[in-house]
Every structure is written in structure tokens, then in C-alpha cells.
Amino acid sequence: GAVVSQHPSRVICKSGTSVKIECRSLDFQATTMFWYRQFPKQSLMLMATSNEGSKATYEQGVEKDKFLINHASLTLSTLTVTSAHPEDSSFYICSARAPAPEPFFGPGTRLTVL
Amino acid sequence: AQSVTQPDIHITVSEGASLELRCNYSYGATPYLFWYVQSPGQGLQLLLKYFSGDTLVQGIKGFEAEFKRSQSSFNLRKPSVHWSDAAEYFCAVGGGSGGGADGLTFGKGTHLIIQP
Numbered sequence: 007g008a009v010v011s012q013h014p015s016r017v018i019c020k021s022g023t024s025v026k027i028e029c030r031s032l033d034f035q036a037t038t039m040f041w042y043r044q045f046p047k048q049s050l051m052l053m054a055t056s057n058e059g060s061k062a063t064y065e066q067g068v069e070k071d072k073f074l075i076n077h078a079s080l081t082l083s084t085l086t087v088t089s090a091h092p093e094d095s096s097f098y099i100c101s102a103r104a105p106a107p108e109p110f111f112g113p114g115t116r117l118t119v120l
Numbered sequence: 121a122q123s124v125t126q127p128d129i130h131i132t133v134s135e136g137a138s139l140e141l142r143c144n145y146s147y148g149a150t151p152y153l154f155w156y157v158q159s160p161g162q163g164l165q166l167l168l169k170y171f172s173g174d175t176l177v178q179g180i181k182g183f184e185a186e187f188k189r190s191q192s193s194f195n196l197r198k199p200s201v202h203w204s205d206a207a208e209y210f211c212a213v214g215g216g217s218g219g220g221a222d223g224l225t226f227g228k229g230t231h232l233i234i235q236p
Binding site: 040042048049050051052055099101107108109111112113114116 | 156163166169210222223225226228
């Protein structure tokens, strides 16, 4: 149990386009989902926290108009990178939390912006 | 603000030797503590976690960690490493007092190299 999926696993896009990444909890309802970003050879940094049916909370320095988060249901959260640029190329990882305190991580999405 | 320090960026260990990866945290309340392993290009795999109770926790792949509140540490140990243990290791702290509602704060990671 406690499986989190992400789609797509890899995406390559042109500069200026928007990319949507999905995060799904497959066998549990996630009250809260988190989005992290990991640049090459660096650690994971929390970008935002989303709760179903409410606006996401963004960490300091993360542009909320650039990284749109929608948590439409208890099993799905989406991250849309708008007008992506090469500096947005990164590994994006989501995690989902059920009532238990342990978060479950998705496998990640590697975004490459040309 | 919470923080995690992994003082060793790289560690090289001979296969079969013991391993200890250090982790110190700063958190204003009771922390939830985690160790993850990540292979190149892959996602995170949870090795072990501490929420409460016995301060020595056992994890997968023969790893264990000890929570020492007085030292604000949660060091990871393994008695005998295997070549397949070569990877990046991350220590993370989460919001215990908030019921886990906060996201995790990760350390910068320790890159483990195994010598034959």
C-alpha cells in the first residue's frame, strides 16, 4: 500500500511552453501533498504544500504564478510550470500524506527545458 | 526554522567495512526523522524513520539509526557495507508537533562511495 505515482516520468519541452505534472496517491486519500524540486547534485527543496480544496502554500522564493498547483481531489495534485525556461530544468518530486505522519514519495519527474 | 546538517559531503568506505553517516537537526518541537537513499536518476527510497519510542530504529537493507535528543542527532549506521550501497543518502526532519502537516526539510546529502 501507500503508493504514489507521478506522470510523466520525463518531459522535454521548448522554452516558453507550459508543462503539467500529475501526482496521484493510488491506494489512499492524501489530505496533504507536497512538491519538491531537486537540481542536479543537490538536495530536495520544498516548493509548496497543497491541501485538497484550498490554495497551495508556497515556500519563500517560489513564484506562485509560475508554479501553479491544483489539488482538486484527495488523490490528485498537479503542478504546472508555466512559461518554462532552461533554469526550470530539474527533478520534481511530490509526496502525499495520509492521516499518518509519514509522507510517501512519488518516483519523480525529470523536466528538461530546451 | 528547522534545518538538517549532514557534515560529510562524500564518504568512502571499503566493501565489508562499517559505516556511519552523520545527521544533526534543528527543530523546535518533537521531530519526525527520516533517512532516504537515492540512486542516480532515481527517486527516494525510505530506509528508516523515527517518530517516538525506542531511540534505536531498524530499517531496510541492514541499516539502523539512533536518535539522540541531547545531541540533536540521528546518525545512520550499517555494520558491513556492500557495493550496492553506493548512493546518495539524505537525512530529513518533519513536523512532529504539527501532526506531520509540514513538508520535510532535507540535509544536503552524503555521497557514499564503496571501494572494492
